Amino acid sequence: MYEATRFVALPPVANRNAKESSMCGIIGYSGPRKTTAILLEGLRRLEYRGYDSAGIALGSGKSLRIVKTVGKIAALKAAIPADLEGNWGIGHTRWATHGGVTQINAHPHMDGSGKLAVVHNGIIENHHALRAMLEKKGCVFVSETDTEVIPHLIAQYYKGDLLEAVKEALPKLQGTYGIACIHADEPGRIVGARNGSPLVVGVGSGEMFLASDITAMVAYTDKVIYLNDGEIVDLGVDHYSISNREERKVDKKIDQITWELGSIEKGDYPCYMEKEIFEQPESIERALSGRLDAENATAKLGGLNLDRRQLSAVGRVKVIAAGTSWHAGLIGCQLLEGLARLPSQAELASEIRYRNAVVEKDSLWFTVSQSGETADSLYAMREIQRKGATVLGICNVVGSTIARESDGGIYVHSGPEIAVASTKAFTSQLAAFYLFSLLMARMRHMAREDGAAFLAQLQNVPSLVAAALKQRDLIQAVAKKYCHAKDFLFLGRGMLYPIALEGALKLKEISYIHAEGCSAGEMKHGPIALISGEVPSVFLISDDYLREKTLSNIREIKARGGPIIAVGVEGDEEARRVADDFIPVPHSDPRFYPFTMVVPLQLLAYFCALELGRDVDQPRNLAKSVTVE
Numbered sequence: 318m319y320e321a322t323r324f325v326a327l328p329p330v331a332n333r334n335a336k337e338s339s340m341c342g343i344i345g346y347s348g349p350r351k352t353t354a355i356l357l358e359g360l361r362r363l364e365y366r367g368y369d370s371a372g373i374a375l376g377s378g379k380s381l382r383i384v385k386t387v388g389k390i391a392a393l394k395a396a397i398p399a400d401l402e403g404n405w406g407i408g409h410t411r412w413a414t415h416g417g418v419t420q421i422n423a424h425p426h427m428d429g430s431g432k433l434a435v436v437h438n439g440i441i442e443n444h445h446a447l448r449a450m451l452e453k454k455g456c457v458f459v460s461e462t463d464t465e466v467i468p469h470l471i472a473q474y475y476k477g478d479l480l481e482a483v484k485e486a487l488p489k490l491q492g493t494y495g496i497a498c499i500h501a502d503e504p505g506r507i508v509g510a511r512n513g514s515p516l517v518v519g520v521g522s523g524e525m526f527l528a529s530d531i532t533a534m535v536a537y538t539d540k541v542i543y544l545n546d547g548e549i550v551d552l553g554v555d556h557y558s559i560s561n562r563e564e565r566k567v568d569k570k571i572d573q574i575t576w577e578l579g580s581i582e583k584g585d586y587p588c589y590m591e592k593e594i595f596e597q598p599e600s601i602e603r604a605l606s607g608r609l610d611a612e613n614a615t616a617k618l619g620g621l622n623l624d625r626r627q628l629s630a631v632g633r634v635k636v637i638a639a640g641t642s643w644h645a646g647l648i649g650c651q652l653l654e655g656l657a658r659l660p661s662q663a664e665l666a667s668e669i670r671y672r673n674a675v676v677e678k679d680s681l682w683f684t685v686s687q688s689g690e691t692a693d694s695l696y697a698m699r700e701i702q703r704k705g706a707t708v709l710g711i712c713n714v715v716g717s718t719i720a721r722e723s724d725g726g727i728y729v730h731s732g733p734e735i736a737v738a739s740t741k742a743f744t745s746q747l748a749a750f751y752l753f754s755l756l757m758a759r760m761r762h763m764a765r766e767d768g769a770a771f772l773a774q775l776q777n778v779p780s781l782v783a784a785a786l787k788q789r790d791l792i793q794a795v796a797k798k799y800c801h802a803k804d805f806l807f808l809g810r811g812m813l814y815p816i817a818l819e820g821a822l823k824l825k826e827i828s829y830i831h832a833e834g835c836s837a838g839e840m841k842h843g844p845i846a847l848i849s850g851e852v853p854s855v856f857l858i859s860d861d862y863l864r865e866k867t868l869s870n871i872r873e874i875k876a877r878g879g880p881i882i883a884v885g886v887e888g889d890e891e892a893r894r895v896a897d898d899f900i901p902v903p904h905s906d907p908r909f910y911p912f913t914m915v916v917p918l919q920l921l922a923y924f925c926a927l928e929l930g931r932d933v934d935q936p937r938n939l940a941k942s943v944t945v946e
């Protein structure tokens with residue numbers, strides 16, 4: 318389905334109108350290993366998505382045993398009796414949407430007989446109507462969840478064949494789902510279905526897996542099948558079959574996962590976030606790998622699925638993204654405009670999806686998403702595609718929904734990003750934009766020598782980032798000094814303005830310190846009122862035409878007693894003098910400072926969070942893949 322470094326066109330996904338799904342996690346296992354351990358391990362791997370309760374259903378003989386707890390997987394593990402074992406089972410991490418965070422609301426949910434168990438990601442929109450209908454038939458509900466209607470509904474159709482019952486029940490469900498179901502009377506069998514919420518089948522040898530995310534099973538198998546919306550899988554210990562809504566069997570290709578298990582382990586690092594920050598020289602290298610065409614001083618991006626004529630007809634570029642990916646888009650657009658002279662604009666997915674956006678005939682769109690599952694970005698992309706535009710993806714997760722539904726694109730190959738706060742995916746997304754900008758510039762106004770110089774500098778980015786990472790200890794000391802501040806400002810100009818936004822986002826996400834990112838030039842138009850001795854300002858100072866202007870902005874703040882942390886270029890003595898604390902990055906072509914200047918901000922956020930005792934990898938209220946609105 319996918320080549321290692323390419324996006325390729327895929328068959329259309331059945332239900333493009335599905336609304337939202339949730340950020341919960343699913344794992345299912347059927348095979349000879351110890352099922353409890355496999356389910357717990359799978360759930361542990363899914364922890365990064367964000368959750369507040371968890372549970373498992375184990376099948377053994379002809380009965381099911383359910384254990385559910387509020388809180389972390391460790392609490393679930395502690396609640397499971399030592400002798401509890403099964404031959405097949407399903408597990409779930411829940412991020413509450415319908416009903417509070419309680420043990421009863423945690424999944425799996427069961428039918429009245431206690432023989433049928435279901436885990437569900439997504440939202441059943443007609444659950445009130447279904448519940449009323451099922452209650453009339455005598456079903457007794459115990460939870461406040463929308464999910465509980467699913468086992469009761471399936472049970473209405475159950476006549477000894479779980480697959481048939483699921484097929485009959487699904488058309489009655491409105492909303493989104495990725496589900497996994499088991500029945501006590503059918504040992505080893507798991508039936509899964511997808512509509513708007515990811516589900517992946519893992520094919521082992523003499524064992525089968527089902528999960529919402531391949532990280533849950535990558536320790537056991539590297540062979541996976543991505544389900545499309547509308548598909549149902551029926552699996553047992555050593556077989557599976559997939560059918561679609563029309564009840565036709567679907568022959569699907571088995572994909573090989575290229576991840577190493579080590580890439581989802583912390584290794585010697587205390588947190589995934591630190592590991593991922595320090596992996597950036599290699600992850601950027603991977604994003605660039607095989608894509609630099611030195612002979613022609615340009616970039617090679619085969620996955621775009623656009624020929625030279627189509628690329629030259631592009632008159633403007635639009636980017637759809639959220640959060641950190643949007644910040645990468647903002648920088649990408651500045652670069653495209655400057656380098657390729659293409660009018661470019663990055664839009665917040667949550668805004669554009671509800672606007673009746675104009676889609677110009679000559680526009681080329683990108684959806685940028687690490688996870689490839691962000692609901693706002695996905696639904697915005699579908700709306701833009703409906704209007705006839707070509708939408709390419711810049712994604713990290715191979716086989717994700719955005720990657721599958723886009724018309725082509727660029728995989729960034731950062732490797733699995735487990736920490737909730739995005740770091741290495743961001744710099745790889747930048748790398749993708751730098752490659753695309755070079756390609757477009759060389760097709761337009763850029764001379765060969767300029768292309769060659771740009772390409773050489775792009776190639777040097779991994780070493781520049783490695784050099785920026787050497788300031789680790791200095792940044793830790795700066796974090797210690799300032800981490801008790803209640804508010805921070807991050808300021809930059811030009812391409813460093815989105816980096817200021819990114820620095821503020823990182824800090825608030827994981828340390829819970831209030832932070833605002835501003836254009837340094839905008840300070841005087843309002844935010845300067847916030848300045849006091851208690852509000853540190855983090856300035857990003859390039860050594861280009863904006864340097865003097867930024868230094869003046871710093872002086873305006875100094876004059877009002879605000880402490881200054883400056884991230885500037887090595888050897889900039891004036892910047893060092895004017896700042897209270899100075900963090901140097903290596904000198905480079907100013908167009909490449911976004912790569913190096915984001916590094917100290919990632920580390921500053923990380924060390925502040927660590928100093929304040931925060932859960933760095935799983936900050937409160939956040940999820941890795943925001944699949945709800």
Ligand code: F6R
Pocket residue numbers: 639640641642643685686687688689690691694737738739740822823826941942943
């Ligand atoms: C920031 C962060 C979020 C994501 C945003 C988009 O550290 O993780 O702001 O960047 O939710 O996610 P993706 O890139 O998966 O679409």
